[in-house]
Amino acid sequence: MAIVNVIEAKGLTRRFGSFTAVDHVDLVVPAGSIYGFLGPNGSGKSTFIRMLCGVLQPSDGHATVNGFDVATETEAIKRSIGYMSQSFSLYRDLSPAENLDFFGGIYGLKGKELKERIHSVVELVGLQKYMDQPSGTLSGGWKQRLALAAALIHEPPLVFLDEPTAGIDPVARRSLWDLLFDLAGQGKTFFVSTHYMDEAERCSGLGYIYLSKLILKGTPAELKRLPEVSPAGTRRIAVETDNPSLALRTLKALKFVHDATLVEAEVHLLMDTDTPDSEVTKALLGAGLPSHGLRPIEPSLEDVFVTVTRSLDKT
Amino acid sequence: MNGFWSVVRKEFMHLRRDRTTLIIAFVLPIIQMIIFGYAINFDVRHIQTAVADLDNSRESRQYLAELHAGEYIDYVANVSSPDIVAQMLKNGSARVGITIPKGFARTMLHGENPQVGVMIDGSDAQVSVRARFAFVSPPSKLPPGVADARINVLFNPDSKTANFMIPGLIAVILQIVTVALTAFSIVREKEMGTLEQLMVTPVGRLALMIGKLVPYAVLAMVELVCVLVLSNLLFGVISRGHLLTLSVMSIPFVVASLALGLLISTVAQTQGQALQFTQLTLLPSILLSGYVSPRETMPGWLYLISTFLPATHYMQITRGIIVRGAGFTDLIPQFLALIAIATVLIVASTTRFKKSIA
Numbered sequence: 001m002a003i004v005n006v007i008e009a010k011g012l013t014r015r016f017g018s019f020t021a022v023d024h025v026d027l028v029v030p031a032g033s034i035y036g037f038l039g040p041n042g043s044g045k046s047t048f049i050r051m052l053c054g055v056l057q058p059s060d061g062h063a064t065v066n067g068f069d070v071a072t073e074t075e076a077i078k079r080s081i082g083y084m085s086q087s088f089s090l091y092r093d094l095s096p097a098e099n100l101d102f103f104g105g106i107y108g109l110k111g112k113e114l115k116e117r118i119h120s121v122v123e124l125v126g127l128q129k130y131m132d133q134p135s136g137t138l139s140g141g142w143k144q145r146l147a148l149a150a151a152l153i154h155e156p157p158l159v160f161l162d163e164p165t166a167g168i169d170p171v172a173r174r175s176l177w178d179l180l181f182d183l184a185g186q187g188k189t190f191f192v193s194t195h196y197m198d199e200a201e202r203c204s205g206l207g208y209i210y211l212s213k214l215i216l217k218g219t220p221a222e223l224k225r226l227p228e229v230s231p232a233g234t235r236r237i238a239v240e241t242d243n244p245s246l247a248l249r250t251l252k253a254l255k256f257v258h259d260a261t262l263v264e265a266e267v268h269l270l271m272d273t274d275t276p277d278s279e280v281t282k283a284l285l286g287a288g289l290p291s292h293g294l295r296p297i298e299p300s301l302e303d304v305f306v307t308v309t310r311s312l313d314k315t
Numbered sequence: 316m317n318g319f320w321s322v323v324r325k326e327f328m329h330l331r332r333d334r335t336t337l338i339i340a341f342v343l344p345i346i347q348m349i350i351f352g353y354a355i356n357f358d359v360r361h362i363q364t365a366v367a368d369l370d371n372s373r374e375s376r377q378y379l380a381e382l383h384a385g386e387y388i389d390y391v392a393n394v395s396s397p398d399i400v401a402q403m404l405k406n407g408s409a410r411v412g413i414t415i416p417k418g419f420a421r422t423m424l425h426g427e428n429p430q431v432g433v434m435i436d437g438s439d440a441q442v443s444v445r446a447r448f449a450f451v452s453p454p455s456k457l458p459p460g461v462a463d464a465r466i467n468v469l470f471n472p473d474s475k476t477a478n479f480m481i482p483g484l485i486a487v488i489l490q491i492v493t494v495a496l497t498a499f500s501i502v503r504e505k506e507m508g509t510l511e512q513l514m515v516t517p518v519g520r521l522a523l524m525i526g527k528l529v530p531y532a533v534l535a536m537v538e539l540v541c542v543l544v545l546s547n548l549l550f551g552v553i554s555r556g557h558l559l560t561l562s563v564m565s566i567p568f569v570v571a572s573l574a575l576g577l578l579i580s581t582v583a584q585t586q587g588q589a590l591q592f593t594q595l596t597l598l599p600s601i602l603l604s605g606y607v608s609p610r611e612t613m614p615g616w617l618y619l620i621s622t623f624l625p626a627t628h629y630m631q632i633t634r635g636i637i638v639r640g641a642g643f644t645d646l647i648p649q650f651l652a653l654i655a656i657a658t659v660l661i662v663a664s665t666t667r668f669k670k671s672i673a
Binding site: 055056085104 | 317318320321322324325328329332333507508509511512513514515516517518670671
């Protein structure tokens with residue numbers, strides 16, 4: 001039986017006393033995708049994931065994970081998902097081999113089958129060399145690979161990753177994502193929460209939760225085209241100058257500039273469509289800064305989230 | 316019971332890695348046995364005694380000499396008046412005062428019971444009890460007419476402290492170690508974040524509880540053997556009953572104590588709290604279990620509380636088997652009580668432990 005949508009949530013809500021941590025979230029995640037789940041800390045990301053994993057009961061609404069109800073079929077959900085938390089949550093005093101042996105056993109694997117599964121996940125994440133040292137002594141990147149191996153040991157069709165790359169180096173981060181793509185290609189679904197925009201860029205679907213509400217969803221391309229991200233009468237340009245931080249201060253003060261931010265050595269502007277580029281150049285020269293070039297740009301995902309968040313804060 | 320054997324294996328692995336716990340688990344009982352075993356000694360002898368022998372006759376001197384031969388009494392002063400004797404008791408330089416009145420020898424020669432004034436310092440209960448012994452079992456010949464009570468103490472004829480304290484101590488030590496072992500086990504997983512991972516797995520709650528208990532139960536049984544060997548080497552305690560019976564009857568006690576630790580572990584939020592809870596269970600187990608003073612002397616409500624303590628029943632088992640040579644059938648009520656307590660504690664901790672948040 002192939003499930004088309006591995007996650008289906010309708011009006012999913014969780015309250016803690018008078019505080020609503022997750023407020024009527026509707027979400028559908030199709031099988032085989034990498035779904036990115038974004039939002040500031042405290043916006044309700046972890047609460048939402050915990051409800052989907054069957055460890056937290058929803059206060060209202062309902063959801064299914066792999067076809068099982070999150071309110072009533074929690075143990076069936078637990079059998080059918082993998083979970084990897086942001087902090088390393090395997091046993092530090094046990095070796096990777098012992099950790100995998102334990103978690104495999106918990107999922108009912110034993111004997112030859114367990115051995116084969118361990119072999120295959122170890123091969124997959126490339127952990128062969130580190131199998132016998134205490135897991136606590138592994139570097140951050142290897143710890144995450146071990147955690148992923150443990151999450152995959154029972155071949156779950158859906159894996160939840162809660163900020164899997166927080167605090168690990170860029171190379172390890174890149175190779176972890178490459179691995180996720182490989183696995184998604186084989187039909188696995190990943191539900192990933194993250195703060196990294198480059199990671200969000202790679203997802204096939206995105207959801208952005210803010211103040212307990214899921215306020216944006218769609219593919220990265222769809223989100224960038226949203227009208228509220230580029231309001232009528234505005235356009236985005238990138239400006240190259242010598243002293244970007246001085247340029248930023250100068251340009252931010254201008255009336256026709258709605259938003260300005262530094263990206264690498266450039267200043268990205270959201271400005272009135274009616275105002276010509278020459279006004280920008282003039283303002284910079286006034287501050288003693290010759291500009292090396294101006295070009296129109298698309299909004300980045302960061303622009304999307306920042307613009308939408310700010311416009312919500314204003315209202 | 317999903318994942319039971321995996322949990323058992325995992326806990327054994329933790330135990331093997333955790334040298335500190337292992338060392339504490341074995342060194343702690345040794346230290347406790349030495350401290351408790353030597354410090355708590357009720358074999359009071361050679362009590363400091365002041366005498367005012369107003370008669371100063373051959374008979375009075377012989378009476379005093381015979382009292383001294385009983386080993387309970389040591390003379391530290393021979394003074395001229397009962398007032399000085401009383402003063403010495405007050406300032407602590409003597410624990411017992413004996414006043415032999417004038418005419419002691421004459422009364423005796425008339426074939427009557429002479430009166431001897433004895434003062435005993437009651438501020439130390441053990442001393443006062445033992446001092447009485449010196450006069451209860453009176454000198455063999457003198458004074459005639461005093462009832463010669465032949466007291467026959469069964470099982471522990473010398474009333475040696477070690478013989479009844481050490482079997483009780485075995486229960487206390489075993490409890491201290493076992494409760495502490497499991498009290499940390501779930502809190503530790505909470506603090507390390509590994510519980511978060513366990514919660515999203517299909518591991519059974521009962522499997523987790525009992526799986527965590529089994530390795531420590533094995534450890535505790537090994538410890539029982541150590542403590543028994545130690546009590547023999549240090550205090551010469553030899554069990555009159557069968558050691559196999561003792562081992563079998565120890566199992567429900569060990570399980571009950573470990574389950575008490577598990578319950579603590581599900582209640583406590585941090586390892587610090589677990590430690591405090593553990594200490595909280597310790598005092599009642601020592602004071603209410605009948606280890607120090609007989610339960611019969613307790614008020615009814617305390618007696619009732621002590622019925623629910625595993626140590627209370629196990630104390631009766633260790634003393635029964637080791638001191639009295641009791642067999643399995645003699646101790647079935649205690650054995651069943653321990654099984655009942657263990658079952659209740661396991662059910663309670665399993666119910667308390669939730670595989671979900673809030």
